[in-house]
Structure formats: C-alpha cells, structure tokens
Amino acid sequence: MSNEESRNSLADQAAAWVPPWQRPTPPGKTDDDPPHQEDLETETPPEGPEVSKIPQDPAGAAAEAEDLGDAVPLEGPRASKIAQDGDVGDAAGADSDAADANGGVAGEGAAGRVPKKQPAARRRVVVAPEPAPELDDAELRGALEAILLVVDEPVAEATLAEVLEQPPARVGAMLDQIAAGYTASGYGFELRRAAGGWRLYTRPEYAGYVERFVLEGQSVRLTQAALETLAVVAYKQPVTRSRISAIRGVNCDGVIRTLVTRGLVEECGSEPESGAFLYRTTTLFLEKLGLNTVDELPPLAPFLPDDVEELSDATR
Template identity: 70%
Template sequence: MSDEDRRDSLADQAAAWVPPWERPRPPAAEPDTADAASDITAPSPATDDLAAQPPVQEPVSAALPADLDRAEPDRAESDRAESDRAESDSAESDSAEPEPGEPVVGESSEAAGVPRRQAAGRRRVTAAPEPAPELSDTELRGALEAILLVVDEPVSELVLAQVLEQRAERVGPMLDEIAAGYTAAGHGFELRRAAGGWRLYTRPEYATYVERFVLDGQSVRLTQAALETLAVVAYKQPVTRSRISAIRGVNCDGVIRTLVTRGLVEECGTETDSGAFLYKTTTLFLEKLGLNTVDELPPLAPFLPDDVEELADATR
C-alpha cells in the first residue's frame, strides 16, 4: 500500500472514530475474526494520537435532570418564606403582653413549667404607683389647721407635706396665709414659726388671762438663780459649768442639774483643752420663748448698767 493510500485510510478512520462514552455497548462476546484482534492489538499511530486527546466534557447543566433545575428556585423561595414567617412570629411575641397567670422575665420561669428560652421573649409589665390626688386650697387649709391643733411641739413644713402627701412648695405659702389670716381677724391665738417648725400660740396681749387659768395658785416659775444661769447659757453657749460659775460668781452645779431636769439645758460635748462638759439650750427653751433660733434673742446692751466697765474692773 502506498503512502497516499495509507493517509486516506487514516483520515477515514479518524472521521469515523466515535468516543468510547458515545459508543453503544456491544453484547459480551469474543471477537470472531482475526482482523478484529489485529485491530485491537496493533492500533495505528493516528488512532493513538486521537486516543491521547482528553475527552470533551459536556456542561454540568446538560447532565442534570430538568426537575432538579426547577427544584432549586422553589427551595430558595420556601427558605425565604420560612425566614419571614419566623421574624413575624418573634415580633408578635415581643409586642404581646403576658396573659394573667403567665410568668414574665425576672420571675421563676422554670418553676412555672415554662422553658427559659420561651420566657426570654416576654417583657415585665409593672404598674406605676398612682400619685396622691392634690388637695384643693380649702381642704389643705383645713387639714393643716386640724394637725396644728393637736401637735405638742413645732412641726416642720416637710413633715406636714409628707403626712398630707402634698408638695412642700404648697404647704409653706399656705401656712403663711393662715398666719396672716389669724392676725387680720384678731384671734386670741396666732400661728408662728418657732424652733424650726410651726405651732399655734396665744397672743401676748392675752397672756395675763392665760396665766390665771394655767397657774391657778401654783408657782411654776424659775428661781432668780435659775433664770440667771439660763441667761448665761443662752448667750454664751456652748459653755462649761466653770465658766458659768465664773460669770455669776457662785457655784451653779445644782442650778445646772435643775435646768437639765426641766429640759431647758442639755449637754453638747466636751471642751478640747480641759475635757469639761459643754451645755447649750434645748428646743424646748426656744419653744417656751416663742423663738425660731437663738439669734432672735434680744440684745443685752440695753439691759446693761452704765458703769459695767467699772464693775468689771472691780471684780478683777
């Protein structure tokens, strides 16, 4: 066979060659002819070159069934719908208030038989305390007057506001208005501030009549020594007993004990240098004199004698 015939034969074989994955599967049988055996055992160079080339791969989408292509979008849509449904359920659970008897967050959910994960989505609902109703001016005036009639010591504006459950800003001006009304009406009593609070007192111009009724032959006045000692304590406080004795010129231990027993004087610490007890006046003292603070005590200058300096020099 010539070279030209051989080339034609190889071209025909290459054109007629079918890849193995496209060939129909032949029935299992042994070859009958020797030519078939020779073709298998001795392939031509052209067929070897073609066999060495990599097989042509078809796209994956072509190998997949058509039902699988349609299933993917359906699955994505179902997942998206499921996610939207879960978000809407969680929003409804957050906004919904717990029904009566249901445990809320902060309470023992497990003890009530509700899992912690379910109770976490619920919020505590607590009712705010209702503020006390605000009294009218007439009611507030009457309530204040009723309380002031029964108190045995001056009461502050803050205490009155707490008892009546009203704002302290209303109680102070109302007390001033009540006091001004009593004075304008000319009552035998008055409302005034004393010892840091408010209390009803009789007017000074009716003191003689009150003394007749209260005393009725009884002598409850302080002695001259007690009055002098009390005056020294009031103007010199805090002061020691030795200092009081030095000012008065006599021993005042017994008088101090009397004043402490009656509640007009009390101890207020010790002196740094000597360690002696210090004394001052009490709230009862201010209440009895109708004073708010000791700063309201009258000045001593008008009551001092003209030769006070000469007397002081003589005592030295």
C-alpha cells in the same frame, strides 16, 4: 502398658494432631456449616506464628459489616460503595429534620438555614403609684388647722406635706396665708414659726390672762437662780459651768443639773483647752419661748452696766 510406652503414644498423637482450620473439608460439608461439638471442645486459640496462617475471608467480613451497618467502619472500594448507596436515604432524612427545625426550609445547607426564633425575654413592668389627689385650698386649710390644734410641739412643713401628700411649697404658702389671716382678724392666738416648725401660740397682749389661768394656785416652776442660769446659758452658749458660776458669782452645778433634767439645757461637747463640758439651750427652750432661733432673743445691751466687760475680766 509401661510409663515409657504411654509417653511415646501421647507424643505420637500430638505430632499427628491437625488443627480444625487446617483439616480438609469432608464431602457434603461447606465452610458455612456450624462446627461439630467435638471440634469446639478440642479447639484451642492459636498462639504464636500460627495466627498468621489463619485464612482470610474478605467476602465473609464484608457480609458481616453489611449486617452491622454503621457499627463497623469499612475501608476500601467496598466501603465507598456502601456509603454512596446509603447516603441517599440519610440525606433525605437529614433535610427533612432540618426543614422541621428551621421552620420548613430545607435543602439549602448549613449556610442557608434560618435559625429558630428564640422567645423574647420577659420585661418587668413597674407600675407607678397613682398620684395623690390634689386638695383644694379650703380642704387643705382645714386639714392644717386641725393638725396644728393637736400637736404638742412645733411641726415642720416637710412633715405636714408628707402627711397630707401635698407639695411642701404649697403647704408652706398655705401656712403663711393662715398666719396672715389670724393676724388680720385679730384672733387671740396666732400661728407662728418656732424651733424649725409651726405651732399655735397665744398673742402677747393676752399673756396676763393666760398667766393667771395657768399659774393661779400654782408655784413658779423655775426658781430665780434657775432663770438666771438659763439666761446666761442662752446668751453665752456654748458655755462651761465654771464660766456660768463666774458670771453669777455662785456655784451653779446643782442648777445646771436641774435645767438638764427639765430638758431646757444640754451638753454639746467639751472645751479643747480645759476639757470641761459645754452647755447650750435645747429645742424645748425655743418652743417654750416661742422662738425660731436664739438669734431672736432680745438684746441684753440696754440692761447691762457700762463696765460689764471689766467686771467679767475681774471674775476670771
């Protein structure tokens, strides 16, 4: 067979070919029967205007929609009928679920539903510490005396009240009572307020005996120059070193360094005009002298000459 005859034969076959969906149904075969294998092999998806010629089967589509259930939305009277028939069971199930969620109340709709009670928020309970037991007067007095015997510096009322866990007002009143009792009984020591706190001191009338006991065989700790310089600082504070030297008439730089080292004098800023350091006495100074403030220092007027101001101005 030549090539031309072969092409004519293929053209005739293509012209005579009929798609499977347009072929007449053979006798004894229905549309529901599965297609033969040869039909599937030769069947090709339609293109172009042939798509619109595919016969529609509303009955088959509806049956498939019923099998799929809610997966395929339906339209038209068929869909409304299915919705009416199926909504009865769904509504009953929804009411049952709503009744379980709302504590057994069902059939009242969204407006009548009772919301489920939420658990109450946890509240943090703060337990207040138990108050310290109140000491009686005898025990409080004994505790204060025991502490005051071992302290090496004046102790404030607030510190004693914190240690004993008692009100500061009660501790202060008991300290005053103890001090008055020592004085009335004539003890060789007394309880005195000094440097912002309380401490036991020997009485002035027994100072000679104490001095002999402490200083026997020992040298005086401060020289005369140191004592004079310390007195100038105590009465003129805050004061510069040049002012101290002018009052004493000698250079006192070395003495000032000694007093600072002993903790009796300290720096307290500088003079605005000259920038020189200012010096003042410390708490240790008040403690050693048994004073509460520098205002308790004895007046110097009885010991000064009448022309002290003129002498002071002349040395400037």
